[in-house]
Amino acid sequence: MPRSARVNQEMRERSRERILAAALEVFAARGYEAASISEITARADVSRGLVAYYFATKEQLAAELLDRWLDGITGILTIEGTPDERLAGIIDGALMAAATTLPIQRLAITLMMQPSTHDVFARVEADKNVRLAQVEDAIRSIFAARGAADPAVEEMLLRATLEGVTVKLAIYRQTFPLEAVRRRLYVTYDLPQPVAPLPVPSPPVDRLRAR
Incomplete structure (x- = not known):
């Protein structure tokens, strides 16, 4: 059964929040300059493409x-x-x-x-x-x-x-x-x-x- 638009939106929001939470953890641990998108992707446990979808840089x-x-x-x-x-x-x-x-x-x-x-x-x-x-x-x-x-x-x-x-x-x-x-x-x-x-x-x- 296809997911409703509301469920899809909630899933997108959860993914976005997970990425932001992971970014904050990596920035806190490594510093902004040393942090990498790869580390943030791994910490969030999502694909690099998903991170790029929400945040290009x-x-x-x-x-x-x-x-x-x-x-x-x-x-x-x-x-x-x-x-x-x-x-x-x-x-x-x-x-x-x-x-x-x-x-x-x-x-x-x-x-x-x-x-x-x-x-x-x-x-x-x-x-x-x-x-x-x-x-x-x-x-x-x-x-x-x-x-x-x-x-x-x-x-x-x-x-x-x-x-x-x-x-x-x-x-x-x-x-x-x-x-x-x-x-x-x-x-x-x-x-x-x-x-x-x-x-x-x-x-x-x-x-x-x-x-």
Whole structure:
């Protein structure tokens, strides 16, 4: 009995997702430059032709993963509440994303910073310009509501701080005191201290060392 169009579509989507998951694993293990389509094909356990059907180049795979990463950032637009509650939600959301999605965070950091791949990141970022501007404006509106003299600078500083935390966590995952840093950020922005810790591992404050 022939498969229905819906079943065929679901199968295609599952194959595509499997390829993307495999690409992220290979990029995380080997780095973008060293990773090959052959390795991704083997990890996904699909034919090379199927990979080529969805993604003609390795750059397209990376671009799709980055696209999803940027979509995750725009999730802050759904945070509701007072300006303080929204700011706390942004801080917690960014820290949770850093702690629970390290492979894609590492990929984004790598593509941003390496001269040979920066253009890949820039192209994906440009495609998301409207949504990213909405995120920036949302953060700026929060700081404006809190009485900041220059909401644009505050937005840039917050994002730079959270991105710096992500970089350090990616390098020093086992020794980075995420909860202590979170609570220090709350103090910095004069927010009420959180009632409960984030539901992710967080070692005590000591020294950042790779293990």
